[in-house]
Amino acid sequence: MLGSGILQGLAVTAKNFLGSYHDPARYTTVEYPEVKQQLPEAFRNFPFLVTENATDPMGTLRCVACQICEKECPPQCIFIEKSKDKKPDANGKLQIYPVVFAIDTSVCMSCQICVEVCPFDAIKMDQVYEIATTDRFDALLLNREQLAKPNEYFHQIHPTEAAEVDARLAADRKAAEEKAKAAAAAKAALPAKPAPAPVAKPAVVPPPTAPQSPGPAA
Amino acid sequence: METPEQIRDRLLARFPGAQVTVVVNGSPSAQHSLLVDAAHGREMAGFLRDDPVLKLDQCSNVTGVDWPEKEVVETRKTTVPDPAGGTPKIIEEKSKRIEPGCLEVVYHLFSVALRHGPVVLRMRTGNRTDAVTLPSLTPVWRSCEFQEREVFDLFGVKFDGHPDLRRILMWDAFKDHPMRKDYVEPDDYEWEPTPHGDVLAKAKKHFPAPAAPAAAPTPPTATA
């Protein structure tokens, strides 16, 4: 009969109208600034640099300025300058470090390829999304001070991945230590020159400061 | 489905005087292709479409490939037997030759009716500058209409017999063909400051010393 389809449609809309008052499945709006959706753990938006120690972020960057991510970044938004000198990293090993590590977040598309190709677990995906600024040039160009975030923050946003990374790094470290020990033992067998004094490891990391979203450049 | 060799033989039998060669594909995909000459291209395409064994009724993909001319260094080894009876000497002769460039159009043909494919058809232009005309296959497969326009737009292949050969993705006043390997992008392209020195340098060159400093974009501070 003419009109039966229309009446059926009217019934559907009426059902949704009434349902919006009692059925959460029919009222799906999340009123954003007041209510924020729980981000899934895998959520990714813009990379950050992992530091071992929150008190000395620039000294304990995991990044060794190998520039793999700079090369692999599809939109070419990473800019790295290597240091001329070497600094001890968190494990005490002397490493090159990035003097400049800039990410142009106006170009970055959060594709995560830098994270995947990084052999040092030094760059990871952040979860910031409220990054609006009034300056679209400088404020969106994040330097290494703005990018550096402590490992604890990484644990907060991606607990599973961070635990995996920590376990892997610990295993690597242990293997390296054992190797060093073996080497030292081998060296000790030879009455030769003394081994270089190991640099003291940083003390237990203090609790992290509240994670900062990268604000406008100071 | 017939192998490319079989198709080639049948095409050569059907079109005496035509040139058809099988281009061997070295990758594991083993999708070998047929390189046909431009003069018989459209007839052969029509034959492939209507042939009851092949029935390639769908031309799924049309694309251009740019092969710029390149210098090929060939090393020829000749073994010269040592007259003294010692180990034969190996003399390496290096010869350079310029392999002429061309533009290539690749058609991926499938049969919807017989559910097979792809048969890859290629045609090459004489060079990359003036002899860039190829027969249009739009009269054979309608799907070539926009795709050939795209190849014309981005590669600069002129299709003879195309009903409406205009630029499709770039604007009409655009001059170059951006998908060619030697395309140089204009220096005002993406002038905004980024951490990348070359883009910034290009931008500075194109927009020299702005008159009003207030209106000019601030240069980036790459260093912290």
Next chain:
Amino acid sequence: MIATLPPAESWLERFPLLVRDWITGHLPESLGWLAVSLLAIVVILAAFGLLFAYLTLAERKILGRIQNRPGPNRTGWFGLLQPFADGIKAVTKEDVVPREADAVLHFLAPVLLVAMSLLGLAVIPFGRHLLAANLEAGVLYFFAAGAATELAVFMAGWASHNKYSLLAAMRALAQLISYELPLLLSVVPVVMLAGSLSTTHIVDAQGGWTFGWIPHWHVLTPWGFAGFVMFMIAALAESNRSPFDLPEAESELIAGHLTEYSGFKYALFFMAEYFGMCGLSAMAVTLFLGGWQAPCAFLEFIPSYVWFTAKLLTLLLGFIWIRATLPRLRMDQLTRLAWKFLVPLTLLNLANAAFWSLSAGWSGPMHWVRWAIALTVVVGPFLLLGRALTAGVAPRTYRYA
């Protein structure tokens, strides 16, 4: 059929009159008539202006709820200040007039549209004592004023000098010609049975109750129900509401005749659309739903204007509900629906009403015969014409490979 007057006129019922008399009492006698007229105008403007404001809000809220979202809720409590925020925005926006446009017509179109859609409200009896102008030919006057609104839409489309607006103007004219006829023809039976073109007489004719709880509204008779439905369909088209919003046609003509309007003029078009919707709904209430009459005798203590408002709002809710559900018709389908479906049905309905009027005296078993005949005359042609209208259009079954 004429209802006996209710025994007591409560002070609530007379309240608007008391207020009016109190105000005019302060003025000299000679200015009284002017004050009364001006008061009526001011009250209608204020009441419908406010109704328009909150109708836009209600529409957005209801559409929102139907679409599983809250609708505007940021401005004020529950978004109650939203209409005023919108108003301020509309007034302060730049008024863009295209260079090529006919500036005079471009300006006049929204003004004329609002004026014409307001005029019709003068003859609607909003309550027992609430009527701005008691015209002998009130119904005729109402539709004459209403027909001019489509002309204003045409004016807007023509004056904008925009191709989309021009297409919208063409559509508006075609729609005007198609839908004026079923709209008027569906009203004729009411006029015929009431024997008057005066809206007050028509409302009075629907007074009274059978057994004290079945009102004598026209909508409760077979011809009245059919007439009501067809009137509402035509009213949807006449007020350019979905599914007949062809002149505006957002997805096809961008905004149709509104494409080149901005700021307050744009707001005026909206105002006119809602005034037109209110006017036609009010007329439907008057003609078919018993006007201000209460549905049951024991509910009479509630003042008449409350009943009228309730009925009006119900119809407006229907407008919004339909808008939320239905897609738009195409131009040819719209005219076909009018000429091949609504016009024949309204003509048959006229005959049906005549039969109903002549058979008023039938009683006993003949009473049921009367209902059966009247219902057949409504349902039969509806089914037949409906089948003809939807010929070739049917749900399909699909095969699988």
Next chain:
Amino acid sequence: MQDLSPGGAHVRAVHDEFHGDLLEVSMGPHHPSTHGVFRMVVTLDGERIVKLKPVFGYLHRNHEKLGEGTSYLGSMPYTDRLDYLCSMTNNWAYAVAVEKLAGLTVPERAEYVRVILAELTRLLNHTCLAGFLMQDCGCSGTPLMYAFREREKILDLFESLSGSRMMCNYQRFGGCRVDPPADWLARAQTLVDGYTAFLDEFEALLTGNEIVMARTQGVGCMSAALAVSAGVTGPALRATGVAHDLRKVDGYGVYPRFNFRVPLGAHGDVYDRYMIRVLEMRESVGILQQALAGLPGGPIMNPAAKLRGFRPKAGEAYGRIEGPKGEIGFYLISDGSPNPWRYRVRPPSFINLTILEDMCLGHTVADAVIILGSVDIVLGEVDR
């Protein structure tokens, strides 16, 4: 052979008894119903279309040149941005092409996960398309909002698996990036279980609606011969009655293991295209049920696949899959370097637009809008 050339004999005759002045209207690039920045230059006789020329390129960014400038892996996130509603299938099509080029095999679990994600993508694309189509028909957003309500649920799933709602960048050559955990699969199962109920409600709102039927039936017909010749693929081709579904034809991935049917239309009009999509969604729900039930264990990535320094040996490959919009294919030529020598996308919605004019001629402006809507285009893919 039938003449199927542009402007050929198959084109619908236009009535020109009252041949007055023609009106040329530029619909787009700023138009509510061109699904982005598409433009149609329409010549009208009254409201009837006598000529229609599509104009492209407003979103052109030379995606293919970008692909030639980045590594094989670097193109993967760019494929998300082609048809930005269906990043998962774009990823898959690209991965299939690269896997063909490099001869990589994919673990079984990854193939199943790919099927699950592709079918979820199909659900979300078809749902959205139905919503957009009804929006073009003049609905005040209601079907679109219902479609988006369901789409959000699928996007939530994508987000919690890949980290991004639309730009998933999830597939890799030789597998997938992340192994879906058990709770994710349980959530996917819940969604799939509830989808049929949603489709029933959605169809109650639209399918039987007389106005929808009147607007869409007999509008924008295309013949099967023309559709095949014009390279039309996907639901638009199947609506003409041609049984051509690459999931059946090529049997790529693990599709041959699933039991599903391919719905076919008979008229090739807008209503058929809409209904084929709705019916396909029901089949997709079936595939999803089977895939979720039969998901095997094992690795998600082929350990032979290299992430860094991936250099397939010289050669070429054309890989294609059945995307929600049709055959999405990638044609790659490798010269042995880390970047492809030629990277070509076969965009289904661009090629499906070839016969837009043929479908629209003789119809009105209102029809052109819904014909365009029923072709299902995404400008990110059309203009590349």
